[in-house]
Amino acid sequence: MNDLCIDIDYSQLFKHGQKIGGDVYYVDRNEDSNVMTVILSDGLGSGVRANVLASLTSHMASKLSLSPMDLEKSAEVIMDTLPIDSVKGISYSTFTIARIVFSDDKSYIRVELAEYDNPESLRFVGSEPVEWDKTAFRLRRKKAIKEEIVYSSSFEMKEGDRLIFFSDGVAQSGISLGPSGGAREQDPAYAAFRPHNRPVQSLPSVVKSRGWGIENASAFIQKKLTNDPGISARQLARAIVSEANKNDGYKPNDDITCCVIQVRKPRRTLIVTGAPRNRESDKKLGERVINFDGQVIVCGGTTAKIIARELGKDIKADKSPAGNLPPSSKIEGVDLVTEGMLTLSEVAKRLKSGTLLKHMTEDAAKRMIQLLRETDQIEIIVGTKINDEIEDPSTAAKIGLRFPTIDEIQKALEKQYFKECEVLYL
Numbered sequence: 390m391n392d393l394c395i396d397i398d399y400s401q402l403f404k405h406g407q408k409i410g411g412d413v414y415y416v417d418r419n420e421d422s423n424v425m426t427v428i429l430s431d432g433l434g435s436g437v438r439a440n441v442l443a444s445l446t447s448h449m450a451s452k453l454s455l456s457p458m459d460l461e462k463s464a465e466v467i468m469d470t471l472p473i474d475s476v477k478g479i480s481y482s483t484f485t486i487a488r489i490v491f492s493d494d495k496s497y498i499r500v501e502l503a504e505y506d507n508p509e510s511l512r513f514v515g516s517e518p519v520e521w522d523k524t525a526f527r528l529r530r531k532k533a534i535k536e537e538i539v540y541s542s543s544f545e546m547k548e549g550d551r552l553i554f555f556s557d558g559v560a561q562s563g564i565s566l567g568p569s570g571g572a573r574e575q576d577p578a579y580a581a582f583r584p585h586n587r588p589v590q591s592l593p594s595v596v597k598s599r600g601w602g603i604e605n606a607s608a609f610i611q612k613k614l615t616n617d618p619g620i621s622a623r624q625l626a627r628a629i630v631s632e633a634n635k636n637d638g639y640k641p642n643d644d645i646t647c648c649v650i651q652v653r654k655p656r657r658t659l660i661v662t663g664a665p666r667n668r669e670s671d672k673k674l675g676e677r678v679i680n681f682d683g684q685v686i687v688c689g690g691t692t693a694k695i696i697a698r699e700l701g702k703d704i705k706a707d708k709s710p711a712g713n714l715p716p717s718s719k720i721e722g723v724d725l726v727t728e729g730m731l732t733l734s735e736v737a738k739r740l741k742s743g744t745l746l747k748h749m750t751e752d753a754a755k756r757m758i759q760l761l762r763e764t765d766q767i768e769i770i771v772g773t774k775i776n777d778e779i780e781d782p783s784t785a786a787k788i789g790l791r792f793p794t795i796d797e798i799q800k801a802l803e804k805q806y807f808k809e810c811e812v813l814y815l
Contacts, residue, residue, distance in 0.1 A: 446467060733794050
């Protein structure tokens with residue numbers, strides 16, 4: 390496992406009164422190469438119609454971006470494919486596409502960026518904002534009422550760098566129109582914060598606020614990074630969206646979406662489950678736990694006894710909520726101690742289904758998934774010995790299911806959550 394990590398996450402709120410968002414965030418990667426794509430598309434309008442348009446754009450962008458095609462050409466194909474609104478004469482959706490390429494030796498990261506009509510992206514080195522060169526290429530579609538511009542750029546990201554992009558629900562948060570005002574698209578302040586202005590159809594009579602704006606959002610992010618240099622991508626994205634929501638009086642005037650891409654040292658977690666095949670390996674397992682640089686999770690009663698013995702610690706009861714799962718335990722120096730197969734099976738089930746943390750029962754499986762979601766690199770050590778204390782053959786057979794369950798967890802972590810995962814058998 391490498392010593393450089395790409396931390397990608399986002400946060401989103403729907404427009405007040407809507408049950409589905411017109412902003413679509415999408416991330417994908419090519420399993421055969423070191424390439425990932427992150428897309429944020431904003432569909433025209435809101436609700437289901439906007440979501441369909443943005444989803445079409447983001448999926449098209451992902452497939453094209455993972456192909457050998459030049460990103461500028463990919464953006465041009467997307468623009469040629471997207472229809473134009475017959476009334477407003479503007480594209481049905483906007484987009485920001487980031488194609489992220491890990492070098493073969495995993496020592497640096499190159500980003501290729503294409504931006505069309507979303508608020509301009511922001512870059513930070515540490516807590517300092519940086520500017521960079523962009524190339525504009527112009528499209529002249531027959532039905533468009535204005536010249537359309539797509540901006541492209543490329544740059545390297547190193548440890549401590551961040552790339553942040555968001556929908557106009559962030560940049561335009563705080564805009565408030567008077568009683569005779571129309572949609573946000575009608576407000577000149579709305580256009581002022583977009584890098585490529587959409588046409589103004591008519592003007593409201595009263596504009597109470599000119600919105601948050603790119604510069605204020607950048608200053609807010611800089612302050613956050615100064616006060617908390619280690620803030621995660623998820624935490625920063627949530628902070629930005631929360632501030633935009635606050636600007637809108639906690640009733641978002643538009644879908645609010647923010648994506649953060651961060652390069653940093655990886656966070657690591659070790660999962661230990663099952664007793665080693667040979668008793669002599671118990672000491673090796675204990676040393677691995679003691680020397681591991683990261684969080685440690687122990688799954689299984691027998692495994693917990695081995696680790697406690699090798700660490701010279703006691704196993705204590707944990708009074709945390711257990712739900713329908715067996716209760717957890719505590720060992721000094723270990724972050725989480727759970728029961729074995731029942732908990733692991735529930736973890737596999739929830740990871741595969743993509744269940745949100747806020748919808749999970751408060752139990753050991755949720756606590757384990759929380760730790761894993763905050764982790765970049767996960768090492769799983771699986772003991773291969775069948776417990777000698779088990780006399781019931783059916784129970785012994787169930788313990789044998791540990792191996793396919795671990796395989797399910799590994800696949801879900803890698804494919805659905807883009808974690809680096811390694812399984813070792815002992």
